[in-house]
Each structure stands twice: as structure tokens, then as C-alpha cells.
Amino acid sequence: MAGDRRAAANAATVLRTVLDHGPVARSDIAGRCGLSPAAVSRQTTGLLRAGLLRELPGPAGRVGRPRVPLDLHTGAVGGPVAAGLHIGVPSATFSLVDLRGTLLARRTFPHQHRPAAGLSAAIAAELARFLAEYDTGRPLLGVGAALGGWVDPDEGRVVHHPGLHWRHKPLGAELSAALGLPVHVDNHARAVARAEILFGRPEARRSLVHLFIGNVVDAAFGIEGTVHQGPGAAAGDVAHLPVPGSDVPCPCGRTGCLQATASDTALGAEAMRRGIVPDPSVPLLVDAAAAGDPRADRMLRERARAVGRAAALLWDVFNPAVMVVTELASVLHEGYLEEIRGATTALSHVCDDPGRIVGPHAGPAVLPEAAATVLLSRIFRDPFSMS
Numbered sequence: 001m002a003g004d005r006r007a008a009a010n011a012a013t014v015l016r017t018v019l020d021h022g023p024v025a026r027s028d029i030a031g032r033c034g035l036s037p038a039a040v041s042r043q044t045t046g047l048l049r050a051g052l053l054r055e056l057p058g059p060a061g062r063v064g065r066p067r068v069p070l071d072l073h074t075g076a077v078g079g080p081v082a083a084g085l086h087i088g089v090p091s092a093t094f095s096l097v098d099l100r101g102t103l104l105a106r107r108t109f110p111h112q113h114r115p116a117a118g119l120s121a122a123i124a125a126e127l128a129r130f131l132a133e134y135d136t137g138r139p140l141l142g143v144g145a146a147l148g149g150w151v152d153p154d155e156g157r158v159v160h161h162p163g164l165h166w167r168h169k170p171l172g173a174e175l176s177a178a179l180g181l182p183v184h185v186d187n188h189a190r191a192v193a194r195a196e197i198l199f200g201r202p203e204a205r206r207s208l209v210h211l212f213i214g215n216v217v218d219a220a221f222g223i224e225g226t227v228h229q230g231p232g233a234a235a236g237d238v239a240h241l242p243v244p245g246s247d248v249p250c251p252c253g254r255t256g257c258l259q260a261t262a263s264d265t266a267l268g269a270e271a272m273r274r275g276i277v278p279d280p281s282v283p284l285l286v287d288a289a290a291a292g293d294p295r296a297d298r299m300l301r302e303r304a305r306a307v308g309r310a311a312a313l314l315w316d317v318f319n320p321a322v323m324v325v326t327e328l329a330s331v332l333h334e335g336y337l338e339e340i341r342g343a344t345t346a347l348s349h350v351c352d353d354p355g356r357i358v359g360p361h362a363g364p365a366v367l368p369e370a371a372a373t374v375l376l377s378r379i380f381r382d383p384f385s386m387s
């Protein structure tokens with residue numbers, strides 16, 4: 001490995017060790033990560049100068065002594081933050097998070113009826129106002145943006161998003177020019193997977209499958225801490241994964257596709273057709289179920305079981321250490337997650353532990369955290385890449 005790459009890898013190793021074990025003394029970092037004490041000393045000095053680490057006060061308030069613990073710099077004074085932008089079909093969500101993925105601020109920007117041509121400019125302008133309002137003087141590292149569909153993160157380009165009617169859109173460059181900040185873009189299923197690997201359950205670092213059920217249906221697979229993208233970053237399209245037992249027609253000409261059967265778009269439209277909600281909205285359907293409407297509850301349970309049957313197919317292919325399912329009802333209410341677990345284990349040939357099927361660790365903050373993690377994951381991979 002060339003010198004610059006080795007230094008970046010060593011810095012990332014130190015930063016990840018502090019993420020996992022901090023506060024931790026310098027003298028303990030080497031034993032935990034396998035680097036020499038000299039290498040740890042060099043990297044911690046650089047990370048302190050970059051503002052990514054901080055020394056915590058030692059005995060009698062002293063700093064800088066060998067046993068003084070180091071931690072990620074998440075302090076309200078001087079601790080850097082990352083901005084997150086999740087672009088959904090009906091709305092965008094803005095967020096600010098610290099280096100541990102803790103949500104500091106968020107806002108929703110509805111945009112459902114705006115034309116596709118000017119949408120990114122409108123989102124950028126509103127995001128700029130959000131960042132100005134929540135500017136407390138802490139260093140802003142940049143923006144992570146996440147959305148569904150086929151996204152090429154290396155080029156910052158949305159290859160295809162059917163719900164937003166975007167094709168070959170240079171979203172990263174457009175947002176960066178409008179905001180004057182570094183902007184990195186990725187698919188939201190991969191973004192959630194990276195957030196789970198960085199900040200979630202330890203098992204996720206061994207292997208995970210993430211299934212995202214929203215207006216767009218996506219998936220992501222990670223192994224040994226790396227999320228698979230595939231050539232052209234096209235991995236994760238499960239819109240036409242067959243749902244056993246479903247006969248819902250799909251625009252592709254087949255029946256039983258996951259997108260047509262279980263997406264928010266399909267569920268919301270059906271709920272409105274049945275007169276359960278006034279608008280084709282899954283959040284309204286979830287609210288109706290929580291208020292005691294048995295029709296809404298029945299629809300959400302039917303959707304959960306359909307998701308579980310599709311998840312069983314993915315489980316048997318990958319057999320991950322953990323499967324994370326991001327689906328609104330199950331994120332908010334454990335009972336719908338139990339429906340997903342039950343349907344998965346009933347159909348899967350290898351899943352014998354339903355406890356390995358979980359919701360995202362961040363709960364309702366999953367998308368604001370994941371969007372910012374598009375940026376943070378790059379920093380934890382190469383801590384000095386943003387300088």
C-alpha cells in the first residue's frame with residue numbers, strides 16, 4: 001500500500017476505534033486496533049488538529065497527558081457536524097448530525113406538486129435556509145444526500161428515479177454549486193446500511209441485508225463493513241422481486257412484484273380507494289391504525305406479511321447476520337415488525353431466529369441520520385478527505 005493510502009487507512013482505523021470504544025486513552029488505542037503506538041500517536045495528532053477528535057479533561061482538569069482519554073469531537077463548541085438531505089417523492093428532509101450520528105436538528109420540506117425540472121434548485125434553496133437558521137458556529141463538513149432509485153455515488157449522479165422523473169441528473173454537482181459545500185449522493189438503502197455499520201448493531205459489520213419499503217423499494221447488502229454497489233452502482237433494485245402469494249398486477253406486465261404489491265405508492269392508493277384515508281398517504285394510514293381503525297390495521301398487517309415473504313427470498317440468498325427492514329409502520333410499532341418476522345421465518349429455509357430481523361437502530365430518525373451518513377461514512381473511511 002502506498003504511503004498516502006496507508007496513512008489514510010491508519011487514520012480511519014484510529015477514528016473507528018475511538019467511535020467504537022471512546023472515550024479511550026491513546027495507550028489503549030494501539031492494543032485495540034493493532035497499530036503501533038508511534039502510528040497511533042501520529043494519527044491522533046492529525047485527527048485532533050482536524051477537529052475530529054478531542055481530549056477530555058483528565059485528573060485535576062489536566063489535558064495532554066498519556067492517560068487522558070480521547071473521544072470524537074461532538075461538543076457543542078467546535079464539534080463538527082454533517083448535513084443530511086433525504087429526497088423522497090412527497091417531501092425532502094433536512095438534518096444536522098454530529099460525528100456519532102446523533103440528530104441535532106431536522107425539518108421537512110413538502111414538494112410533491114413541484115415540477116421535476118426545478119425541484120433540485122428549490123430543495124437547495126430551502127436547505128440553505130435550514131443551514132443558516134441552525135448555524136451555531138460549529139464546523140460544517142458538508143452534505144450527504146440520499147434518495148431512492150438508481151444512484152451512482154462515484155459520479156454523484158441520479159441515473160434513474162421514476163418517482164421524481166429524474167434521469168442522468170448530476171445531483172451532487174448541482175447541490176454543491178448551489179450550496180458552496182461538498183455534497184455526496186447515494187441510494188437511501190445503501191445509506192441506511194452504512195449507518196447501521198457505523199452506528200448500529202455490531203452484527204451489521206459482519207453481514208447485513210437492508211430492505212427499504214417506501215414509495216421506492218430498494219435493498220442493500222453489506223459484508224465485513226463494506227456495502228456492495230456493483231458495476232455502475234446498480235445493485236439493490238428489488239422492485240420486481242416476486243412476492244409469493246401476490247397477484248397484484250405490475251406495470252412491467254407481470255404480477256406480484258414487490259414494488260406493485262408493497263410500496264407506499266401502491267398501499268396509499270389502495271387505502272384511499274377503500275375510503276380509509278382522504279389522500280394516498282401511508283403516514284395517514286398509520287395514524288388511522290393507531291387511532292383504532294381496524295381496516296387500516298388490517299392493510300398494514302397485510303403489507304407487513306407481503307414484505308416478510310419477499311424478505312424470506314433475500315434471506316435465503318444471503319443468510320445475513322442481521323436483516324434490517326425500514327418500513328414506516330414497523331419502525332413506529334413493534335407489532336408490524338412481528339408480522340414481518342413471522343412471514344419471513346415461515347417461508348425461509350434457513351432463517352430460524354426471527355430476532356435477527358430488526359428495524360433500523362435510529363428508529364424514526366433513520367432517514368435523517370442515513371442521509372448525513374453518506375458524508376460521514378466517507379470521513380470514517382478517509383478522515384482527511386474533506387480537508
